[in-house]
Amino acid sequence: xxxxxxxxxxxxxxxxxxxxxxxxxxxxxxxxxxxxxxxxxxxxxxxxxxxxxxxxxxxxxxxxxxxxxxxxxxxxxxxxxxxxxxxxxxxxxxxxxxxxxxxxxxxxx
Numbered sequence: 001x002x003x004x005x006x007x008x009x010x011x012x013x014x015x016x017x018x019x020x021x022x023x024x025x026x027x028x029x030x031x032x033x034x035x036x037x038x039x040x041x042x043x044x045x046x047x048x049x050x051x052x053x054x055x056x057x058x059x060x061x062x063x064x065x066x067x068x069x070x071x072x073x074x075x076x077x078x079x080x081x082x083x084x085x086x087x088x089x090x091x092x093x094x095x096x097x098x099x100x101x102x103x104x105x106x107x108x109x
Contacts, residue, residue: 004040007038007040007041008038008040008041008044011031011032011035011038011041012041012044014031015028015031015032015035016048017071017072018071025071025072025073026073026074029072029073029074029075032045032072032075033075033079033080033083036080036083036084036087037083037086037087037090038087039084039087042080042081042083042084042087043084045072045075045080046077046080046081046084048072049069049072049075049076049077049080050077052069052070052071052072053067053069053077056069056070060077064077065077065078065081066078066079
């Protein structure tokens with residue numbers, strides 16, 4: 001539980017442009033995209049981008065999946081969702097590998 005909270009609070013506190021008004025958006029977008037590998041941060045960034053579309057009165061639509069917002073610049077909803085999908089595949093491979101090499105059942109050899 002503590003790891004989950006820290007993995008959300010630390011990246012959000014460092015990378016959220018709402019907390020830091022003088023932040024360079026373009027230089028911090030790769031870090032935001034990398035933090036989207038964490039499930040909670042990917043959800044947070046995608047909801048923040050959807051919120052920006054709602055504030056602009058546009059709304060998030062399928063044809064605007066790779067449209068930029070003024071607050072997040074080149075970080076688009078399509079990029080965040082793609083990284084989240086990739087992270088699901090990475091986590092599945094990791095679970096499959098750990099399950100193959102780590103004996104979880106006590107009496108099976």
